[in-house]
Amino acid sequence: MTGAGPGGGGDGSDGPSSPRTGRRLAAGVVLLGAMLALAGCSSVFGPGPVQEGDLAADPGEPYDWNRSADGYIEVNQGNFTSVYDVGNRTTGNREAGENFTIELYNRDALGTDQPIDPRALQFRYENGTRLRYQETDAGSTLVMLRDGEEIDVSDEKLAVSKSRRRTTVRLPTNETGKLAFTTPKNGKQVATPTFVEGSYEMVLPEGARIGLPILAQVQPTRSSAEMIDERVHVRWDSVSRARSVLVRYYLERDLFLFGGLVALMLIVGTAGAVYYYLQIRETVKRREEVGLDIDIEDDDGRDPPPGMG
CATH class of the missing domain: 1.20.5 (Single alpha-helices involved in coiled-coils or other helix-helix interfaces)
Structure with missing residues (x-):
């Protein structure tokens, strides 16, 4: 018969309810939580819902819809605003007859796509008509601003949904129009994926500079940079081969x-x-004072040491 007591010939494994198994399970849970945190996940069950109040937020300054760049980014103290020509978008659905979309995201330190939370979301048609969210007592609703009038429209025209990796915005048009939104930022760096192809322009805050390479960085290599009204305008003629644009500046x-x-x-x-x-110098002086520095160049090797002859 095989012994089952301590030191016996059993398999020695702990039961499922043993303290060792419990510790292993707890360690596994902690490790999983750490991996999710490093990956930038907001929770184990995925990102939270899109905040309607954020969609209806005030951008501060009106969006500059009239820039010729396909992607126009204006950097402020605590955020940056983006205006994109949706006809040149690189993400989302562009198939005729389908729901037209653009996907918005950012990349964390590990290179993993993470959905962004767009604020003050607006869309401008080619004729100047705008769609924007507006805060009401019943929540946020989508309105159309046309010829000075506000018209309530279905939220489906500019619906927003969020998955674990992307934020998807439904677009009312496919080839024309511009989408604008605001994104929070920290520090003196702006990095964003290239959601559209073509030209880009980034306007830095007043007092910001990029002239000293040890303190600044621009990727990809800029086509030009000039000062306009105390603000540096960085331009790229084309970013078709770049996955993102990045500018680190200093004040x-x-x-x-x-x-x-x-x-x-x-x-x-x-x-x-x-x-x-x-x-x-002090060490050399002390050695000389105690007679440690002795000239032995003329010593033939046969004389006794000093003081012994």
């Missing part, structure tokens, strides 16, 4: 901070070098 005051830091490092480095040099 003018950052140059003074950077210059001060460099000066401080130079002062500290110089002081350290002087201190090191003085220490060497």
Whole structure:
């Protein structure tokens, strides 16, 4: 008979309710949660619903619909606004007779697509008529602004849905019109996938600069950059081969901070070098005083050590 007690010949495995199995299960859950967090998931069950209040938010300044660029991005202190020509879009559905859509997303540090939460979503037809969400007591509703009048229309004309990786916006037209929305940002960098092909223009905040490569970065290589009304306009004639556009900028005051830091490092480095040099001089002087530095060039090797002859 096979022993089943401690040290017996059983298989030695823990039962499903043993403490060891419980610890392994807990560790697995923690590891899964960490992987989801690194991947940028908002929850185990996927992203939350689209916030209607965000869709009806005020963009602050009116969108600039008249720019010639296929993708126009204006960077502000806490967000950036985007206006895209939907006829040149690279995502979504463009098949005739189907629901026309564009898919919006961003990429996290691991390169995984994550849905974005567009704010102040609007659409402008080629004739100037606009669609925008408006906050009411009953929630957000879609209205059409045409010739100074507001007309309630079905939300299906500009419906928004969100999946685990993409935010899908239904478009009222396929080949013409422009879509605009606002996206929050942190820091002094803007990176966004190229939702449309063609030309791009990005307007940086007042006081922002990109002239010092050690503090700034522009990808892909820009076609031009010029100052207009104290704001830098970065332009790309074509981004057809780029998956995204990225601009990291600095503020003018950052140059003074950077210059001060460099000066401080130079002062500290110089002081350290002087201190090191003085220490060497002091060591040499002490060796000479105790007679450790003895000239032995004329010593033929047969004389006894000093003081012994």
